[in-house]
Amino acid sequence: MTWRDSSKVIGGVFDIKFYPLVVDKCEGYKIYDVDGNEYIDFNASWAVANVGYGNKEILNAICDQLNKTSSFSLTSYYHEKPIKLAEMLLSLVPDGKNKKVIFGHSGSDINDGIFKLLPYATKKNKIITFLSSYHGQTYGSFSLSGHKAEGWLNPAGGVVKVPYAYCYRCPFSLEYPKCNIHCVKFIEDYIFETVAPPEDVSIIFLEPMQSDGGDIVPPPEFHEKLFKLSRKNEIYYGVDEVKVGFGRTGKFFGFEHYDVKPDFITIGKPMGGGFPISACIGVKEVLDYPNAFHLSTIAGHPAGCAASIATIEYIKKNELEKNAKKMGNKLIKGLKEIAENYDIIGDVRGKGLIVGVELVKDRETKEPATKECAKLTYRCWELGLVLAYVGLYSNVIEITPPLVIDEEGIEKGLNIFDQALRDVIEGKVDESKVKEFAGW
Numbered sequence: 001m002t003w004r005d006s007s008k009v010i011g012g013v014f015d016i017k018f019y020p021l022v023v024d025k026c027e028g029y030k031i032y033d034v035d036g037n038e039y040i041d042f043n044a045s046w047a048v049a050n051v052g053y054g055n056k057e058i059l060n061a062i063c064d065q066l067n068k069t070s071s072f073s074l075t076s077y078y079h080e081k082p083i084k085l086a087e088m089l090l091s092l093v094p095d096g097k098n099k100k101v102i103f104g105h106s107g108s109d110i111n112d113g114i115f116k117l118l119p120y121a122t123k124k125n126k127i128i129t130f131l132s133s134y135h136g137q138t139y140g141s142f143s144l145s146g147h148k149a150e151g152w153l154n155p156a157g158g159v160v161k162v163p164y165a166y167c168y169r170c171p172f173s174l175e176y177p178k179c180n181i182h183c184v185k186f187i188e189d190y191i192f193e194t195v196a197p198p199e200d201v202s203i204i205f206l207e208p209m210q211s212d213g214g215d216i217v218p219p220p221e222f223h224e225k226l227f228k229l230s231r232k233n234e235i236y237y238g239v240d241e242v243k244v245g246f247g248r249t250g251k252f253f254g255f256e257h258y259d260v261k262p263d264f265i266t267i268g269k270p271m272g273g274g275f276p277i278s279a280c281i282g283v284k285e286v287l288d289y290p291n292a293f294h295l296s297t298i299a300g301h302p303a304g305c306a307a308s309i310a311t312i313e314y315i316k317k318n319e320l321e322k323n324a325k326k327m328g329n330k331l332i333k334g335l336k337e338i339a340e341n342y343d344i345i346g347d348v349r350g351k352g353l354i355v356g357v358e359l360v361k362d363r364e365t366k367e368p369a370t371k372e373c374a375k376l377t378y379r380c381w382e383l384g385l386v387l388a389y390v391g392l393y394s395n396v397i398e399i400t401p402p403l404v405i406d407e408e409g410i411e412k413g414l415n416i417f418d419q420a421l422r423d424v425i426e427g428k429v430d431e432s433k434v435k436e437f438a439g440w
Helices: 003-009 056-068 080-091 107-122 139-144 182-191 220-232 302-317 320-339 370-383 407-425
Strands: 023-027 030-033 038-041 099-104 126-130 159-162 201-206 236-240 264-267 278-283 345-351 354-359 388-390 396-399
Touching: 038 407, 056 302, 080 099, 080 278, 080 302, 099 107, 107 126, 107 139, 107 201, 107 236, 107 264, 107 278, 159 182, 182 220, 201 220, 220 236, 302 320, 320 345, 320 354, 320 407, 354 370, 370 388, 370 396, 370 407
Parallel strands: 126 159, 126 201, 201 236, 236 264
Antiparallel strands: 023 030, 030 038, 099 278, 264 278, 345 354, 354 396, 388 396
16 A cells, blocks of 8 residues: 555545655554554644544543444434533633533534624624634635635635734734734724724634644733733634644643633544544523524534543543643753754744744745755655644644653654754755645
8 A cells, every 4th residue: 555546546635745654553642654664743643633542541432432322413312421521611611601512523614613603693794813824624614714725715705814923924024022912903903993893793713823824822912912802892702722722732722821711612633532523612692593503413423522521531630731731841942952053943932732843044034944844844754753834834844742742752753853854954855755745
């Protein structure tokens, strides 16, 4: 079995591939290909495998529940597992007593619910989201997104996209903290006064840290001022935790790093420990509007809910939030030490175990090193490290290992990264091989 066998039968529209990896099995934070090669995983299947691959507690929970209930529709019947999971989720968020939960299969379809529900329930026809954001692949979720991979599509109307607090590349050419968080003031002074009057805006919806947009960690004042702005204008505040939730940032939810209390929280990816499941936690008056307005036949399947319950319990019991913070600090420290030796690294940023390394051709001009980023990703794979690149200019290496990774895994990964970067700079990577993979 080779990667070309896959390309003969799997449609290219399904691809975001960076190298010809054909997986045989995954365990913990390691991947094994069909030829028996071992890789350190710095991707976690796009931040899905937070509790590690092959986690027995999650697998047992899924199998036990499937043996009891192989098919089920929460839309028409009740079941203890989705009820228990909803109760757990509500206990983890601010003001949970005034919120409810709905379920989906993925981040895309649950974010689609934000797109559908908020304008109708509030009778306010506009939503504010952010440039470089990524919220999914359904029509509604890609309309919310501001990611370049979806820029050529024609999104639905009613979504107003504004600049995120990307301080390394400030769209207003200002510097933090002297800017006084101008990107929020811009919304109040210009967006509200022109294309989106506040009385027409149902929700401000954003990622606590932009992931596919470049692993951008905004200054704390950004979220806090934005939250206050939403409250002042009676606009809901929503966060997309699909990729950064469930312990990845060193806290259970990414928004917990900031003094905010979101009205809506969407979750997915790592939620089921590998089982497809997503959810939206939101205020009752919206999630109760009206019957059958946003549903899916088998969303909230008991097996997925059992997997999510076991995932939450495993994260809490094994203190994976603490491990994410500890290993993330070690990872960022190691990357910054590597950056001292290579001018091609313009910025290292992150929270916990979501880390971005932005590559540039020149630190002064910050010209993106896009080709070099693709080569580095490919070379890391050749040397035994699996990762990916993201970003507005496809020049940010994204590192999101399983949260079970240990110091040995971090050190090995850093050593491979260092060697691969050196090989790229010295021209040892065959560009013709890299060109076969489009990436992100």
